[in-house]
Amino acid sequence: MKKYFPSFILMFLLTSAVAVAQSNDISPQRKQAIDSLALEKVKDLSKYISIIGSKETQFSEANRVMDRAEELFAPGAEMGVSSINTKEVAYYKVRRYFERLMALNYDRVNISWYDIHYISDLERQPDGRFVGVVTVYQRFEGTSQEAGLNYRDTTKKDITIYVERKSTQVAGRTIEFWDVMLGDIRVTETTS
Amino acid sequence: MRKTILLVLLVISSIQFAPGQGLYSPGQPADDGRFAASTKQVNQFFRRFNAEESQDGKKRYYSNDAEYRSTDLRKKFLDILFDNETSSIEAELKKEFVVDVINEEQPKYLDFHQGEWFAEVQTTFKYQGKSENVTLFMKLQPEGLGYEWVIERVGFEPFKKYFDKDTGSKKQFLHPLSHELDFMNLRRAFQENPKPESYTPTDYEPDYLTLFLYEIKKGHFKFENVTDLKFHFFQIDNWYFELAQFNRPGFNTGWLISNLVKLQEGDEDAVLKYIYDQK
Numbered sequence: 424m425k426k427y428f429p430s431f432i433l434m435f436l437l438t439s440a441v442a443v444a445q446s447n448d449i450s451p452q453r454k455q456a457i458d459s460l461a462l463e464k465v466k467d468l469s470k471y472i473s474i475i476g477s478k479e480t481q482f483s484e485a486n487r488v489m490d491r492a493e494e495l496f497a498p499g500a501e502m503g504v505s506s507i508n509t510k511e512v513a514y515y516k517v518r519r520y521f522e523r524l525m526a527l528n529y530d531r532v533n534i535s536w537y538d539i540h541y542i543s544d545l546e547r548q549p550d551g552r553f554v555g556v557v558t559v560y561q562r563f564e565g566t567s568q569e570a571g572l573n574y575r576d577t578t579k580k581d582i583t584i585y586v587e588r589k590s591t592q593v594a595g596r597t598i599e600f601w602d603v604m605l606g607d608i609r610v611t612e613t614t615s
Numbered sequence: 616m617r618k619t620i621l622l623v624l625l626v627i628s629s630i631q632f633a634p635g636q637g638l639y640s641p642g643q644p645a646d647d648g649r650f651a652a653s654t655k656q657v658n659q660f661f662r663r664f665n666a667e668e669s670q671d672g673k674k675r676y677y678s679n680d681a682e683y684r685s686t687d688l689r690k691k692f693l694d695i696l697f698d699n700e701t702s703s704i705e706a707e708l709k710k711e712f713v714v715d716v717i718n719e720e721q722p723k724y725l726d727f728h729q730g731e732w733f734a735e736v737q738t739t740f741k742y743q744g745k746s747e748n749v750t751l752f753m754k755l756q757p758e759g760l761g762y763e764w765v766i767e768r769v770g771f772e773p774f775k776k777y778f779d780k781d782t783g784s785k786k787q788f789l790h791p792l793s794h795e796l797d798f799m800n801l802r803r804a805f806q807e808n809p810k811p812e813s814y815t816p817t818d819y820e821p822d823y824l825t826l827f828l829y830e831i832k833k834g835h836f837k838f839e840n841v842t843d844l845k846f847h848f849f850q851i852d853n854w855y856f857e858l859a860q861f862n863r864p865g866f867n868t869g870w871l872i873s874n875l876v877k878l879q880e881g882d883e884d885a886v887l888k889y890i891y892d893q894k
Binding site for chain 1: 638639640642643644645646650651655656658659662672675677727758759760761762763840841842843862863864
């Protein structure tokens with residue numbers, strides 16, 4: 424929470440610059456600020472995934488990072504994973520996905536992220552919250568010395584973001600801010 | 616000695632960087648342009664079709680931006696929004712479509728909320744012990760404070776055999792004076808005829824969606840998977856196109872137009888009938 428506080432303040436300032444009343448649309452300026460916050464959370468997730476997947480990470484540390492990573496998500500979020508060979512989607516709760524990632528049977532794992540992302544428009548859902556999708560690409564490399572395996576893939580990750588206006592009390596004053604939570608993630612293996 | 620210290624520092628720094636390579640961290644792989652070229656989301660298809668973002672997708676254009684919906688940009692985008700590798704859309708037809716949508720006097724744009732486009736979702740459900748394909752036709756509708764996707768129709772092959780009404784002399788009927796006998800012939804109609812649909816009006820159409828929901832509630836359908844997805848667009852006057860996802864090597868990938876039809880009067884119904892009945 425603490426690390427996002429400067430972003431909240433920024434969002435607050437941007438919010439207060441526009442009309443205070445709840446509006447149906449998000450202005451381009453506010454959208455840009457929300458995009459930055461969403462991207463920050465996606466960056467954190469990408470970092471956590473790389474740490475959880477790495478064989479150099481201690482078990483206790485990986486568990487701590489998994490807790491942090493889980494905090495980025497709205498309750499009940501799932502990962503839907505498919506590969507090139509099958510159209511079947513395997514569904515995992517976020518925690519289960521992280522645990523599977525940690526347990527992968529490689530001696531060395533390197534997870535890195537391409538220098539590209541795409542952020543959709545924000546759409547309002549029936550309950551008034553806004554929803555968007557951030558797309559990123561991940562490269563996975565796993566080496567198993569005993570079996571002489573060298574596995575590599577690139578996956579596209581379409582990450583749901585929920586954007587909600589919340590309020591908090593600071594020194595007796597109510598401050599409104601826009602919060603971003605991650606939701607379901609669709610993981611697709613790419614052929615490139 | 617200095618060399619050793621330098622080496623130790625290098626080793627320490629590499630230990631710190633190796634495990635935690637997040638998005639936009641040092642040493643990340645660079646896109647060679649393929650991911651940038653790919654139409655990564657349906658949302659991006661809309662934006663590119665209307666020229667509402669920059670060529671690299673990094674900047675969203677709004678109505679006060681000079682490039683917003685620029686004809687030149689639209690031309691560039693529309694060229695890359697077709698599946699140019701596997702679909703057999705004729706070049707002339709494609710050209711005619713592009714000329715029509717970027718027409719200076721009456722340009723045509725796509726609108727996410729305007730309707731006249733819907734999703735065809737291929738799914739599998741466990742039904743009577745077997746994994747069966749179920750097609751869900753879904754549309755976007757306003758609800759509460761925003762929008763939601765809803766199931767408008769269902770296609771399910773095994774349902775069809777239950778509604779196979781005979782025609783002509785084979786068709787069973789209740790004769791026109793049945794009412795004088797208090798419809799006593801209904802007993803024979805229901806107990807001795809396996810096709811009760813014979814006694815429905817000519818324009819009767821079974822509602823598979825209701826049937827499907829009923830079967831789900833009864834526990835007869837168990838969801839398994841989503842196996843495929845495409846979209847059908849009727850939003851551009853006199854045109855129909857299909858949008859499908861292409862996951863393959865190269866630059867012509869992502870959400871692309873996979874089928875294009877110029878519609879004459881009455882064609883829309885025929886295309887819709889084909890879409891709904893093909894599975």
